[in-house]
Amino acid sequence: MTETQPGNAPGRLRQMQIYVTGAGGKRPTVPVAPHLLEQAAIRKMTPEAAAYIVGGAGSETTIRVNRAAFERHRIVPRVLRDVSRRDLSVTLFGRRHPAPVLLDPVGVLEMVHPEADLAVARAAAAENIAYVFSNQASVSMEQCAAAMGDAPRWFQLYWSSDDDFVRSVVARAEKCSCEAIAVTLDTTLLGWRPRDLDAAYLPFLRGLGLAQYLSDPVFKSKIPRSPPETGVKPRGFDLISTALSLRRKGKQFDLSMQQMRAAVAHFTATYSRPDLNWADLKRLRTMTKLPILLKGIRHADDARLAYQHGVDGIIVSNHGGRQVDGEVATLDALPGIVSAASGLPVLLDSGVRSGSDVAKALALGATAVLIGRPYVYGLALAGETGVREVIRNIVAEFDLTLALAGLAKASELDASILAG
Template structure:
């Protein structure tokens, strides 16, 4: 496992390069990073990446919760060297940062998931592979070159395809299955709706399905497309050309690609999914199973009762329900209800100090989403690498400035009293190990 560069080393690298007139490939602050991505991406691509549900109040709430949560540093405690490593599911990772699953990365860059995987490998960061990937999981896992990866599962209405995905993920060497629970229906996303744009109908983001033997075996059974037939127009001709390119890539006919798009849209979500279904998933795999999208403490307690292996507090980056609770606000109650289950969090993570706040409130690790996709859109693999290095560098500097020697030592004592609860006493001279189980 490569040792992460310290924040001072990353700063030094940037400043020395600056002497020669070379600036970072991607902006180092969240707002300029998003603005730069908007300039690089098409209108359709940026709408899909940056857009959220409804009036986008949940996304703003996610960011506001991190802004509202304040850190309180201690001085003269000797935090010269910091240990960023964490332990999850029996594995030790170099930092608490994992790359979240994001679908349709081809909207940002032609190399899509492959570029992200190579960047994750180069920086030693685990990557949660998406069900809605632009390249098959086998190719993406190969690009990880031994760096840990997990697999995110969308559980559709075709159990045969779902089971095939799980089995394929096991064969790629995935260390865990992450079941996304908050997308049993597609949220109301005005940016995409106003552009009339759903990339899956263009055969984008469905590489896992187009490469899956069980899904492919279904393509001789037609599925009626949702919403009727599109009007004949030059735009439809461009879609036909996209379909043709995908057909050639996956050795399918144009008719089969059209059937694949219709079948995917008709089957990839499952509103009827229930707790008892998880027993079947446990029969299908020996891998640890984490539930992503947990926001209510009672759901955390139910997951613990049923023997799940971990939770991800997530509201899908605000893309599903407009007006949902912020993830950071939900985190403490979920952690308490989860008992010994490790809890991760995503949705709203933008900076290294955000990571510190999440860990102080009980998260074991965080998933970074939109920022790395912005880096991908700006500068491909190199852009993703810079985003990773910048966020980890700021996290390392935040630890040092807080007077904390390790990521595992973060707890509520570094937080100001208020909405996040009263701080506890902490011996800053002795690195603390987490008292929670793996």
């Protein structure tokens, strides 16, 4: 999509898809309104899945301030401008994207739908939207890449304490034609998440969300013969369901129950790296020629350091409010980070729920945005079809918001369209 024609602009096209088929009694597969989409998905998910996907850190104030920031900023439309043809596209690392929207990496999607990441990959490819493969995926990156054809994909890296594994997954990402590596920096430790803690449920201990590890030859070669002694013993009837989950995963990756228990223990011992620092970026650069983005920047000084250390882009993110309770909203942090980034592409996630949100983020300096929870809700409700509808709805609303604000190009969005 370089320029939309009056009859095939995504906003009008999506409206017609809904209204014309609605004349025959058909309704959208998933709710269009963001709050109804979330409510419907919560009803469909198990309590554990809903807690993991919907919940946040502490009292969840960061989730609320993310949304409050978008709601606080107001668009001031201009009129009597020719917006009959519109260009929604943005260019990132040599790739022209038809809209400034990518799909965030979200882990453990098998909790909400059996096809998990594979359904998301197919949906993203069908809509020509870039998908960032999760480090904590339920389906290996190779399977997802095979389903996407030439559609754009990136890879999210959680920097393990085992550099051999990091080197291996980065090489796999290159072979899968990923076009960038997004290093997540805000999860070197797991945040304090009361919903998960109250449920005493961590999916990784059941072997979920570990497909990138269990499909990796380096990780598998380092699985110990038996789980190390931790001094903490699991108790209760859920041991049966945990064992069954581990057995199912073991069969999928040709590992015995004993090996699965040891693999989970090895993962928990190595997945995070609290000592990660700026000097490590030079080492990552020796592992890949792909563009490197830092995901989780929230302070302007860190944006300056990112530029000084030669990274290729920044993702302003607070992990959807899942890591630190009471931190700054990403939209509020965005302008200062853009100013400090010295021209690096700056993307944003956390709190994005609509096409109007996309427009506001671009107006405040974002090159593009990533959406997370909304497409997961679509996945929970209707698999690949649900993800596709969520993508279409957000892009359609962005297209209409752009036009109704009096602009014909996404690149024209700036702070002048916002009140104050």
